[in-house]
Amino acid sequence: MITLNHYLILSGLLFAIGLVGVVRRKNLLMLFFATEIMLNAANLAFAATSSYYHDLTGQMFAFFIIAVAASEVAVGLGLLILLYKKYGSINLDDFTIMKG
């Protein structure tokens, strides 16, 4: 029998994978992928709680997270294209303009 804890543990695991990706990646596009994983993990936790407590609020928040993720991708990739046109790279280390 699958309980809510199973889903929450899976969601925590996926969130940890996403966080490792965010800390580890230097390529900005890969960084975006890692944030998508984290958002998906949160969505999974919301849906599971919503289902096991017979409450639709969790699903509502999952919808709003999806809306936020969609607009994040639109704006973020636009900024990424601008950065690439300016610096010729999407590597985070190439954007260090303060030398200290």
Next chain:
Amino acid sequence: MITFAFYLFAVLITGLFLVTVMSKNVLYAMTSLAAGMVLISGLFFILGADFLGVVQLIVYVGAVMAVYAFAMMFFDLSRDVEERHDKPWLIFLLGGGIALTLVVMFAAPIMGEAVHAIYPPVAGATNPQAVGLVLFTKYLLPFEVASVMLLVAMIAGIILAGKKMEISLSAMDEDILPDTKENA
């Protein structure tokens, strides 16, 4: 049967997302991310959140991944991406620790059994109907705000990506490139 499906999806999703995070090839990472999202929508269907699963398929796998695929055409991603190589154990420790803290934070109300259903699904309604009833009554204002936010994001995306569209980076010679970089 549901138990088997859950474990199958869980293992596959974890593996695919690990590929996304660990792979050096952007194309592999994107493909495995899309596949993992499809399987996550499968979990949504198991949970009885039909509408959420369909939205996940349409918006995430359809729209977001398509936008990523289009954006990949702008960048030179044929070579492998570089990684941070100093102290890999610290990265895993930090990532795991922060995630564990967050899980404990969010699990605390459940442990204290302080979670009460505010909007239970309407009896006799299917999941999309129940979602519609709650979304367009109790969550109407956030829904409208989200729609305005999507409009703003669309305009921002068009303006940001459409700037200097007449300069093609790929059709340029290597020696002209630094020149335009200064003017940009």
